[in-house]
Amino acid sequence: MANHFSTLAVHAGEDKRKPYGALTTPIVQTSTYTFENTAEILDFMQRKAAGGQPTRDEYGRYSNPTQSAAERKIAALEGGERALLFASGMCAITTAMFALLSSGHHLVLVSDAYRRTHEFACRFLTRWGIETTLVPIDDPAALAAAIRPTTRLIFSETPTNPYLRVMDLEKMAEIARRHNIITAIDSTFATPINLRPLEYGVDLVIHSATKYLGGHNDLLAGVVIGPTDILAKIEAARGVLGGTSNPHDAYLLLRGLKTLDLRVRRQNENGLRVAQFLEGHPAVRRVYYPGLPGHPDHEIARQQMMGFGGVVSFEIEGDMDKTSRFVDRLRLPYVGPTLGGVESVIEQPVTLFSLDREEWLEAGLKDNLVRYALGIEDGDDLIADLDQALLGV
Numbered sequence: 001m002a003n004h005f006s007t008l009a010v011h012a013g014e015d016k017r018k019p020y021g022a023l024t025t026p027i028v029q030t031s032t033y034t035f036e037n038t039a040e041i042l043d044f045m046q047r048k049a050a051g052g053q054p055t056r057d058e059y060g061r062y063s064n065p066t067q068s069a070a071e072r073k074i075a076a077l078e079g080g081e082r083a084l085l086f087a088s089g090m091c092a093i094t095t096a097m098f099a100l101l102s103s104g105h106h107l108v109l110v111s112d113a114y115r116r117t118h119e120f121a122c123r124f125l126t127r128w129g130i131e132t133t134l135v136p137i138d139d140p141a142a143l144a145a146a147i148r149p150t151t152r153l154i155f156s157e158t159p160t161n162p163y164l165r166v167m168d169l170e171k172m173a174e175i176a177r178r179h180n181i182i183t184a185i186d187s188t189f190a191t192p193i194n195l196r197p198l199e200y201g202v203d204l205v206i207h208s209a210t211k212y213l214g215g216h217n218d219l220l221a222g223v224v225i226g227p228t229d230i231l232a233k234i235e236a237a238r239g240v241l242g243g244t245s246n247p248h249d250a251y252l253l254l255r256g257l258k259t260l261d262l263r264v265r266r267q268n269e270n271g272l273r274v275a276q277f278l279e280g281h282p283a284v285r286r287v288y289y290p291g292l293p294g295h296p297d298h299e300i301a302r303q304q305m306m307g308f309g310g311v312v313s314f315e316i317e318g319d320m321d322k323t324s325r326f327v328d329r330l331r332l333p334y335v336g337p338t339l340g341g342v343e344s345v346i347e348q349p350v351t352l353f354s355l356d357r358e359e360w361l362e363a364g365l366k367d368n369l370v371r372y373a374l375g376i377e378d379g380d381d382l383i384a385d386l387d388q389a390l391l392g393v
């Protein structure tokens with residue numbers, strides 16, 4: 001099969017001949033799968049005991065044909081051996097961590113990881129005797145120094161939320177390899193169109209598929225991609241913890257993935273144009289976008305990424321109220337807490353973070369910060385809308 005991304009996005013993972021001659025992969029809405037007789041069960045069990053990937057489905061908590069097609073497509077896009085789908089991005093992250101860490105183990109996590117990942121590591125894993133060390137994303141020496149004999153996992157994101165910091169994946173993988181530690185990257189903000197972490201020696205890639213992979217703000221899903229031996233452990237944990245996806249969301253994900261390449265290219269274009277427009281605007285104090293030469297990680301982003309993504313964060317020249325007025329004056333974006341879909345969505349992060357100002361400051365959030373997750377609308381319209389909203393505040 002041709003391996004250009006738009007071709008993989010359309011065709012990979014799906015059989016050419018489908019049930020009933022259908023063109024699209026059907027939603028297989030069943031909780032369980034039946035056997036002809038006892039001999040068929042025994043044959044199935046023997047094949048399972050021999051290892052390797054299952055040849056048929058058994059029960060909905062373990063697998064589903066619609067879900068398996070989405071998994072194969074995502075594995076092809078990331079260049080991984082296998083992918084596993086979950087009910088949400090957080091379900092993928094927590095199941096992977098539970099599968100790979102035991103009491104007495106140690107986790108190294110970048111300090112500006114997604115809020116709930118941070119919470120899981122620092123408030124939940126500690127209850128099972130798993131300690132976490134937080135390290136800055138841009139300090140390989142601190143990462144190397146954080147490693148202990150008990151470290152089993154190094155987990156990072158790239159780019160991060162909301163400041164779009166970029167991890168040097170080659171350095172991260174090289175440090176981990178020296179100590180035989182598994183590495184995982186939450187690549188939600190990048191997508192496989194802009195970055196393929198496995199090519200840099202990272203072991204596992206994780207996405208909140210709720211975002212760009214689904215792309216239409218209509219599903220929740222998560223995915224882990226990587227080698228079959230590590231994924232077998234995570235799959236066993238998924239079967240026990242029960243966080244598998246469902247056939248409806250898997251179908252929506254399959255449909256969304258077909259346009260991933262087209263959507264992300266437009267979002268990259270919109271991201272760069274909007275960042276450049278905002279950078280020169282007198283009503284904007286500072287812009288955070290890895291595609292701008294002034295961003296602290298621009299150089300590594302340029303080397304590592306095919307595009308800089310569709311999220312732009314910026315500070316309004318003014319206070320909390322002025323920033324809220326600006327957000328409320330915009331006509332195109334929805335106001336809310338997500339990213340990666342076809343509709344542009346904007347938020348003033350502190351407003352959804354907490355009512356407690358101290359908590360924002362502790363999390364490094366300023367009250368004049370805005371995160372704009374661009375959709376696939378026309379760039380001229382997005383900029384005209386920003387212009388009118390900035391002029392009026």
Ligand SMILES: Cc1ncc(COP(=O)(O)O)c(C=O)c1O
Nearest residue numbers: 088089090114186188208210221
């Ligand atoms: C970078 C990142 N990782 C993981 C998650 C969690 O994904 P989900 O909301 O699908 O559980 C999010 C959600 O915002 C995210 O932004």
